[in-house]
Amino acid sequence: MKPRIAAAVGLVALACLQAAQARDGGLTQRLVIRLAEPSVAAAAAGPQRERARIDALAALGARTSLRLQRVRESADDWMVVKLPDAVSIDAARALARRIADDPGVADAEPDLRVFAQQASDPYLVSQWALAAPPAGSPGGIDARGAWAMSTGAGAIVAVIDTGLTAHPDLDGAWLPGFDFVGPDPDGSFGTANDGDGRDADASDPGDWCGEAGVITPSTWHGTAVAGLVAARAGNGYGIAGVAPAARILPVRAIGRCGGYMSDVIDAMRWAAGLAVAGVPTNPYPARILNLSLGSSPGPACSAYQQRAVDEVVAAGALVVAAAGNEATGI
Structure with a gap:
């Protein structure tokens, strides 16, 4: 039997990224x-x-x-x-x-600035289950019961995050994505960490960060989130995702030490099939956009963010965003 975990996915949204703990001093x-x-x-x-x-x-x-x-x-x-x-x-x-x-x-x-939201509880794997309550846990989502009706076949979920890394539990899940992390204000590619700007390679080169003398290791957050969504079931390996037959559209918008909201906004639009200047049209529009991200403290939703959310929703996409991290209100 494969070990199984379920994600506490944040709010289903006409809302924007909630403020998270500031980094880089904000x-x-x-x-x-x-x-x-x-x-x-x-x-x-x-x-x-x-x-x-x-x-x-x-x-x-x-x-x-x-x-x-x-x-x-x-x-x-x-x-x-x-x-x-x-x-x-x-x-x-x-x-x-x-x-x-x-x-x-x-x-x-x-x-x-925008950052991947990483769960901090070391026992997260034992706290949630895919079973229905009370057989599993009080917060179980009954994914196993839902699998009798659908395992997500035909669904495309865009994971707007740090990009993808090869993983046997996601073999066959990935679609061709895009990298929206561009050059830094000084023209270097320190945040991109891959030596170039926007391109069709959504691979995750690592988001490790060294600030104020403290080095934090890479999270490979985009792959972890993709696994919670669509890790293949029944393959005798790893975990099972909530929708194990869904396809993942990897859209990289977070690099070393975070990213910029403007890159996230462009990534959202592209993922939903909308036009983005200077970028080829996405041939695999997603109907679910997952943003397990948080930003520097600020208004719950700015005009710039709200316009993007309105547009992708009008295009038929559902926005799912992290909420409640850093003990903030929802």
């Missing part, structure tokens, strides 16, 4: 800005429109006395911009408010 070096474009910029297309947006950003920087550098376009006319230096989240919010007060700006907010 620092970010990026903002996301939506310009209130003049008619000429809004009507333009292609290189002409891009030039107009770059010029508008330069003019905004001059008006606000801020050095703002365009990183890339994001969804729905949002633009990811780089600050000269990393600042605290509170300072980034103050800068965003200052920028949003400009008549040429429709909205602005920090590009929050």
Whole structure:
């Protein structure tokens, strides 16, 4: 008999990532800005429109006395911009408010840092069961009973996380995914940890982190989450996932020491089959998006996040996000 565990999956959501414990001192070096474009910029297309947006950003920087550098376009006319230096989240919010007060700006907010949410209880494996209560545990989800009706065959679940690693309990589960972890603000690939930027290789090179003299090992979190969702049953190995016949779409948005919310937003849109600038269309749209993630402390749901959630839900996807980690309210 295979050992079995069940995941306590967070809230099924029209909600966004809840705040988690701050790391990096709650620092970010990026903002996301939506310009209130003049008619000429809004009507333009292609290189002409891009030039107009770059010029508008330069003019905004001059008006606000801020050095703002365009990183890339994001969804729905949002633009990811780089600050000269990393600042605290509170300072980034103050800068965003200052920028949003400009008549040429429709909205602005920090590009929050995002981290994989790792369970800390060493006995997690013995606390939950796939059996129905009370035969298993009071929190059992009766997955075994559900398997009589469906084991998830035909379902595609996007795991937006640290990427994938080969594992025998997930043989046959993986679909071709994508890596959304791009270069750091200084142009290096320290966060990506794979020597390059966005590409079709969703492999997890490790998310180990060394900060303040403390080194934390890689979590391989994306593979662990994928196993809870769809580890193959009946193969005499490891565990059984909640939906052991489902397929996993690995979407990498978290790298060394975390990632950026703007990458997570693009990953969500791509996973649901929506267009993302500069990225090929996803041929395997997922109808379930799993985000076992948390972010630097902030509002439960910003305008930037809510717009993305609304769009993927409108596209037919269900968003499942971590909730309750770090002893925070739900």
